[in-house]
Amino acid sequence: MYEKIIIAGSGGQGIMFLGNLLCNVAASLNKYTTFFPSYGAEIRGGTANCSVIIADDEIGSPVIAEPSILIVMNEQSYNRFLPKLKKGGLLFVNSSLVFSAPPDAVQIPATEIALQVGDVRAANMVMLGKFIKDTKVFPVAAVNDVIKKVLENKKNLLEVNLFAFMRGTKL
Amino acid sequence: MKKVFSKPESLQDKNNSYCPGCGHGTIHRIIAEVIDELGVREKTIGIAPVGCAVFAYYYWNFDVTEAAHGRPPAVATGIKRCLSDRVVFTYQGDGDLAAIGTAEIIHAANRGENITTIFVNNANYGMTGGQMAPTTILGQKTTTTPNGRDAKRDGYPLKVCELLSSLDGVCYIERVSVSTPKNVLRTKKAIKKAFENQLNNCGFSLVEVLSQCPTDWQMTPVESVKWVDEVLSKTFPLGVYKENTEQTRK
Amino acid sequence: MKGNIAVCEGAIAAGCTTYFGYPITPQNEIPAYMSKKMVELGRVFVQAESELAAINMVFGAAVSGSRAMTSSSSPGISLKQEGISYLAGAELPCVIVNVQRGGPGLGNISGSQADYFQATKGGGHGDYRLIVLAPYSVKEMYDLTFLAFDLADNYRIPVMILTDGIVGQMMEPVEINPEFRVQSSEIKKDWKLDGCKGREPRLMRSLIMEEGGLEKHNWHLKKKYDGIKKTEIRCEANFPDSAEITVVAFGIAARICKSAVKKLRQEGLKVGLMRPVTLWPFPEKAISDIAAKSKKILVAEMNMGQMVEDVKLAVNGKCPVEFLGAPGGAVFSEDEIIAKIKKL
Numbered sequence: 037m038y039e040k041i042i043i044a045g046s047g048g049q050g051i052m053f054l055g056n057l058l059c060n061v062a063a064s065l066n067k068y069t070t071f072f073p074s075y076g077a078e079i080r081g082g083t084a085n086c087s088v089i090i091a092d093d094e095i096g097s098p099v100i101a102e103p104s105i106l107i108v109m110n111e112q113s114y115n116r117f118l119p120k121l122k123k124g125g126l127l128f129v130n131s132s133l134v135f136s137a138p139p140d141a142v143q144i145p146a147t148e149i150a151l152q153v154g155d156v157r158a159a160n161m162v163m164l165g166k167f168i169k170d171t172k173v174f175p176v177a178a179v180n181d182v183i184k185k186v187l188e189n190k191k192n193l194l195e196v197n198l199f200a201f202m203r204g205t206k207l
Numbered sequence: 208m209k210k211v212f213s214k215p216e217s218l219q220d221k222n223n224s225y226c227p228g229c230g231h232g233t234i235h236r237i238i239a240e241v242i243d244e245l246g247v248r249e250k251t252i253g254i255a256p257v258g259c260a261v262f263a264y265y266y267w268n269f270d271v272t273e274a275a276h277g278r279p280p281a282v283a284t285g286i287k288r289c290l291s292d293r294v295v296f297t298y299q300g301d302g303d304l305a306a307i308g309t310a311e312i313i314h315a316a317n318r319g320e321n322i323t324t325i326f327v328n329n330a331n332y333g334m335t336g337g338q339m340a341p342t343t344i345l346g347q348k349t350t351t352t353p354n355g356r357d358a359k360r361d362g363y364p365l366k367v368c369e370l371l372s373s374l375d376g377v378c379y380i381e382r383v384s385v386s387t388p389k390n391v392l393r394t395k396k397a398i399k400k401a402f403e404n405q406l407n408n409c410g411f412s413l414v415e416v417l418s419q420c421p422t423d424w425q426m427t428p429v430e431s432v433k434w435v436d437e438v439l440s441k442t443f444p445l446g447v448y449k450e451n452t453e454q455t456r457k
Numbered sequence: 458m459k460g461n462i463a464v465c466e467g468a469i470a471a472g473c474t475t476y477f478g479y480p481i482t483p484q485n486e487i488p489a490y491m492s493k494k495m496v497e498l499g500r501v502f503v504q505a506e507s508e509l510a511a512i513n514m515v516f517g518a519a520v521s522g523s524r525a526m527t528s529s530s531s532p533g534i535s536l537k538q539e540g541i542s543y544l545a546g547a548e549l550p551c552v553i554v555n556v557q558r559g560g561p562g563l564g565n566i567s568g569s570q571a572d573y574f575q576a577t578k579g580g581g582h583g584d585y586r587l588i589v590l591a592p593y594s595v596k597e598m599y600d601l602t603f604l605a606f607d608l609a610d611n612y613r614i615p616v617m618i619l620t621d622g623i624v625g626q627m628m629e630p631v632e633i634n635p636e637f638r639v640q641s642s643e644i645k646k647d648w649k650l651d652g653c654k655g656r657e658p659r660l661m662r663s664l665i666m667e668e669g670g671l672e673k674h675n676w677h678l679k680k681k682y683d684g685i686k687k688t689e690i691r692c693e694a695n696f697p698d699s700a701e702i703t704v705v706a707f708g709i710a711a712r713i714c715k716s717a718v719k720k721l722r723q724e725g726l727k728v729g730l731m732r733p734v735t736l737w738p739f740p741e742k743a744i745s746d747i748a749a750k751s752k753k754i755l756v757a758e759m760n761m762g763q764m765v766e767d768v769k770l771a772v773n774g775k776c777p778v779e780f781l782g783a784p785g786g787a788v789f790s791e792d793e794i795i796a797k798i799k800k801l
Contacts, residue, residue, distance in 0.1 A: 056628070059628055059629075062630075063629075063630035068629075069629060069630065070627050070628065070629045071627060071628035071629070072623065072626060072627045072628070073626055094715075094716070094719075095629070095716070096712055096713050096714075096715060096716025096717065096791055097709070097712060097713040097716070097788065097790065097791060098623065098627040098629075099623060099788050099790075101790040101792070248653070249652050249653050249654035249655075250652035250654065251652060252521070252650050252651070252652065254517075255662075261664060264660050264662065267658075268653075268658055269652070269653050269658045270650040270651070270652060270653050270658050270659050270660075271650075271658070271660050271661075272517075272520050272547075272650055272660070272661040272662060273661075273662040273663070273664055274513060274516065274543075275513060275516075275539055275540060275543050278509065278510070278513040278516075278540070281505065281509070281510040281511075281513035281514045281516075281517065282513050282514070282516050282517035282520070283517060284503065284510075284514050284517060285475070285477065285513065285514035285515060285516060285517020285518040285519070285520070285521070285525070286517040286518070286520060286521045286650070287517075288475065288501045288503060288514075288517075288518065289474070289475055289501060289517070289518050289521040289522070289523040290521050290651055290652075293521075293651065293652050294652075310506050310507055310509070310510065311506070311509070311510050311513070313506075314505075314506035314510065318503075
């Protein structure tokens with residue numbers, strides 16, 4: 037396995053949290069993994085993105101030129117990162133906020149579902165659920181465990197995040 | 208026979224290399240006497256500046272280091288934060304403290320660092336040959352103000368005591384001189400207080416000493432002390448600018 | 458763990474008792490983390506009013522015998538150079554972390570390797586060297602920072618961790634060697650200033666005006682630097698004996714090159730990698746030996762050609778030396794390196 041994942045959206049959508057989480061799950065399964073946040077002019081434009089690599093072997097550059105998987109949470113990020121996606125790569129879009137994605141993209145109304153489960157900020161977890169279901173990069177249980185661990189001290193957030201994640205895995 | 212005058216233990220048995228009539232020798236000795244009287248020689252660390260007094264370490268008989276130009280308050284902060292039970296002081300001239308080192312002195316004072324600063328103001332850069340200092344007074348001739356300091360071109364003399372006494376972290380600020388025996392005694396009292404404040408954890412203390420620089424002022428020693436009294440201290444009035452020994456550092 | 462945090466943890470494990478910093482991206486995690494951790498541990502943290510003040514606070518802490526550290530990024534490191542020269546002159550141990558960003562001037566805030574010259578050739582005024590360590594992973598951020606404190610104390614020399622915004626910002630799992638948790642033994646500092654109780658007063662300075670004094674001091678420093686060159690060179694070679702083309706790279710560039718080399722080996726190309734871990738002292742002999750066996754050397758750096766000069770000196774004409782650079786703010790990809798090697 038050598039998955040190069042870019043997660044992109046706007047500040048406040050939990051982009052870094054999601055990237056961190058993937059990295060933590062990979063580490064818990066003894067995979068090689070790197071997480072690299074993008075910080076640059078675009079942060080001032082209100083967008084956030086990060087690169088996560090998960091591999092069975094030592095990882096070279098943590099910076100991804102050509103992602104094999106793209107998870108985008110808003111239209112702006114979609115337009116920016118789509119041209120970088122590897123041919124045949126997987127595209128997950130938050131269809132609540134991205135309207136121009138092609139039909140073969142995995143469309144997830146994540147923001148709407150998050151609102152239904154009670155917290156708009158949990159859209160990232162809905163995306164994660166669907167991503168895990170489709171790619172089987174990690175077992176659902178392993179992700180579950182790490183979410184519990186990471187949010188150990190934030191019980192109120194834990195519940196809604198876990199719920200949103202599980203909803204995603206059933207889409 | 209009763210010994211009535213001797214060299215302080217905190218001073219080495221050496222002749223100093225300062226110009227005749229210079230104030231540094233007197234101020235060095237006052238510091239040495241105060242340190243002896245407080246019994247803190249073995250736990251004192253001094254920081255010499257860049258300028259004539261860089262050689263202070265040749266004369267004092269306790270641990271001394273020397274800092275880059277203007278940086279003694281930062282070095283003192285580093286030492287004092289590591290060794291809070293030692294006595295740490297900086298000895299700085301007007302170029303060092305009031306020009307290149309303004310940021311360091313303001314912030315050390317404002318943090319209320321529990322250190323003592325002896326600020327020697329002789330209204331010019333002595334070691335480099337008498338250029339204009341931030342404390343050169345209006346009209347004063349120096350090698351870089353040959354027609355006298357002109358406010359329009361050179362700005363105004365910087366008043367350090369007045370400036371620093373507005374800061375909350377400051378415990379004690381006094382301006383003194385060493386122009387007469389009476390003033391020397393007053394200076395000793397002020398410097399002693401500044402060290403005592405440190406021993407009592409009161410925060411930042413600074414004593415500004417108006418000092419004479421006959422060579423660069425192109426005066427005789429007698430003329431130079433007269434100039435301190437009659438001219439320099441008009442721009443820089445002597446006195447206590449702040450005293451808040453109630454404040455104790457946490 | 459994030460690279461910048463690994464630096465903090467390595468320093469704390471090594472017994473760093475004082476940290477002085479000033480904010481600048483991309484190293485802000487270091488002062489933020491230290492402000493919490495150092496205070497919890499009862500150690501010293503001060504946010505200075507400037508980089509100048511921070512490095513001079515390090516001077517004060519070091520002169521009092523404490524293990525002291527400061528961190529910054531390129532523009533801030535330029536400001537610290539005055540203090541670093543004084544530290545080197547007074548032979549004071551300390552650790553300085555440079556999480557490099559793009560330059561010159563304010564440049565940008567993404568990773569770069571453009572401060573190689575500044576770090577390895579002295580940086581400030583006068584004839585001096587720093588030991589310069591170049592981590593290429595989060596684990597090495599921890600290990601080399603830990604090592605830096607011992608090197609600094611052993612040789613009474615400022616040690617620089619020369620890393621960059623990418624290694625600083627990236628996160629990867631780190632297994633911390635448990636024996637590293639033990640604070641290394643205190644090296645006897647019979648020069649420190651802590652008050653002259655029971656001994657003669659001491660003087661620590663970099664101004665040496667006595668006739669012949671400075672000359673003697675510089676000879677002493679030279680001898681010390683020569684000693685460090687003999688014993689402290691560290692480098693890592695991959696496939697040194699069977700490579701026709703050897704890539705020489707440090708830090709993040711070496712990491713990217715390493716996976717490029719691995720891919721090319723799988724394709725059957727005889728490629729190797731030489732990674733200097735100490736940029737000063739520079740692994741001259743190791744590179745010279747490789748040059749004798751290689752047909753070509755490729756130097757890859759995220760600058761426009763700095764370490765390549767030292768490689769050329771070490772190679773001394775034994776084989777051609779090519780260069781691939783990425784200017785301030787740019788990162789080369791594995792594919793670019795592979796394409797370049799294939800063209801050689």
